[in-house]
Amino acid sequence: MALFADLISNLEAIDLPLSNQNFTWSNMQHTPTLAKLDRFLVSTEWDQSFLLCKVKALPRITSDHTPIVLSTRLPPASRRFWFERVWLSNEDFRSKVPLWWSEVASKNSDILTITAKLRHCREGDGNTKFFYVMANDRKRNNYIEVIKDDAGRQITDDKLKRSYFFQSYKRVFGRAEDCPTSIGD
Template sequence: MRRFLEVIEELALKDLPLLGGLFTWSGGLNGLSRSRLDRFLISEDWENHFRGAIQCSLPRPVSDHFPILLDGGGTRRGPIPFRFENMWLKDEGFKELLKGWWQGFNYSGSYSFILTKKLKAMKIKLKEWNSEVFGKVGVNKGLALDKVSYWDNQEQLRALNEQELEARKEAREEFKKWALMEETSWRQKSREIWLKEGDKNTGFFHKMVNSNRRRNCLKKIKVNGTWLSDDHDIQRRVVRAFKDLLSDPGGWRPCCNNIEFDRIGDEEATRLDESFSGDEVFLALSDLNG
């Protein structure tokens, strides 16, 4: 132990305080032996890059070790765009729910206008359903795991009756369901669709998502020989650059006076949104000449 502490000091590493407990392993006779065997060691540069990092212990459903989690606080990003989640399709009755919503939207106008309005209404409906009914996958998975742990702890104290055994079985099935949902979600985010679902590749998908985020993250930009790393400065410079590209600079431009351009009238423009008639389809096929 002394040598271990000396190595930590030589490498200038830091052991963050452990939240949620004082030890990460217990065993021995009647579980009286306890020790802090697991820990994250970080450098000063790493801590400066990920401010607010903490390590905490997690529940242990089967092992004699408490898993520990290093939370770096994440990266600051803008609003998350809407994405249709493939895991929703695994929820029983979801397709019928979608069909009912779609048929319940009534709009009048051109076909393109109706499609646009229905898609926008469907997006709002899906967001509400996901927030109020479906919930967060990680939270639902954790609740199911808590139920499994509860019945396992009860079994340590006494024999479970048939109803309690059935309740534990349902909790385990619920945990499997949300674990598969989580894997499906991370698979979609990772874009690694060549791997088969259900093979418990959630850890790999998670790593690929983090890799994509690091690659797509704009941490700093160089403007006129100066590097900018502050989020506000980067946003301001990017907005200014696009304003310069897309705004009217004024000054001289070629004159188009007295030049005639072909254009269609209002009546012809309205006809572009009309549906094709049977006669028009027949004539178009006839003109293909076999």
Template sequence: MTMFSEFIDSHFLVDLPLERAAFTWSNGWDPVTFSRLDRFLISGAWEEHFPDVSQAVLVKVTSDHVPLVLDCGGLSSRRTPFRFENMWLRSEDFQGKFLKTELKRWNKEVFGNLEWKKNRVFADIAKLNRLDEVGQNGESLHSKRASCQAVFAEIALMEEISWRQKSRALWLKDGDRNTKFFHRLANTHRRCNHIGRIRVNGSELWREDEVRGGIVSFYQQLYTETLGWRPTLDGLPFNYISALDSDRIEIPFMEEEVLKALSSCNEDKALGPDGFTIRFLKESWEVVRA
């Protein structure tokens, strides 16, 4: 298995986790033997093109091998939660946009799709290269090339910031550049967080709506209070704090304390479910505090 892992690493392949089962082969004898002999190995380029790719087992009928299916991911009808993108802060048009609805509209209509922008810059550079080949290389051409290169560098930096934020690689310093590494790390997090099946009250749920409903039902029952006898604490001794310490607990936080606490947090993280990151709060502190 070690040699196999070394082979995968040396060829820069990705061994996808297997869903719905742990093994793909059994001998069918007594005693029974299980093993995982079958798998899909994908390249980094494939994973970049299909970030939601996964492999799962089908029903075994006659063969001693379990059929595998490679799912490249489909279109989801679910609403994705809002997540503030730290790369937005590099845009000159960002200032003053602090509402989720306004940010979503601005991202779609003004900021735009980075991949489309990058492809457009590639096309402009290719056009300039063709003009270079036929000898049309004047001062204006050099100026346009420098402008295109500057735009491309800014887009590449924004992509780096976005994928670094998605990768949650907190041990890296801001400015470290390795987009492919960030991309693969983010995809790994996405696969690990995906719940393909769940067992509720002895029954396995597979469909997306069933899994979602099973999770909601479990926690509803877990946090539903049932009426009954409760123990009392009368007569039990407890430690207590002094009146001075009690008063200090209720002292309002100073703005300097809040800002210092925020500054010590990782900038790619969000404090709550609203999706706004620490970097947004630090960059827009004067507006937030108002």
């Protein structure tokens, strides 16, 4: 076992965690001995390519080993911006672009601040494999795969989950205009 552990360490392989179970083998006794024998080992490059992968244990039917399955999902692609050349023929277009950008920047100043902080973290902490492994592990652990709405239906689509969370918080906290602006009398 020590040779296997050394091999994993030398290859800098990552042992993907099981999301729903700790052990994959049992001796099937009344007081069982449990162990994690079955694993998915991946390289750091693979881990960076598949951020939203999950390893799940399936029900054990006849074997003393629990079958495990690897599911991979690519993060949702951002929508592309398409520039239409015909816009340049509109007389007002060139004068309105700076105005539109300033409106977006003022509305999204928090996003710009967060983006700058993330850029600092990304570039300031060094370009090490360990940093990326930890970041990917955090994303994998924090990813919410499924939620249940008020009617008990399961939501798995990322856009629908985002919308449901937004509406839930909006229901709880209300609109910004509804919040009192003063403290005390």
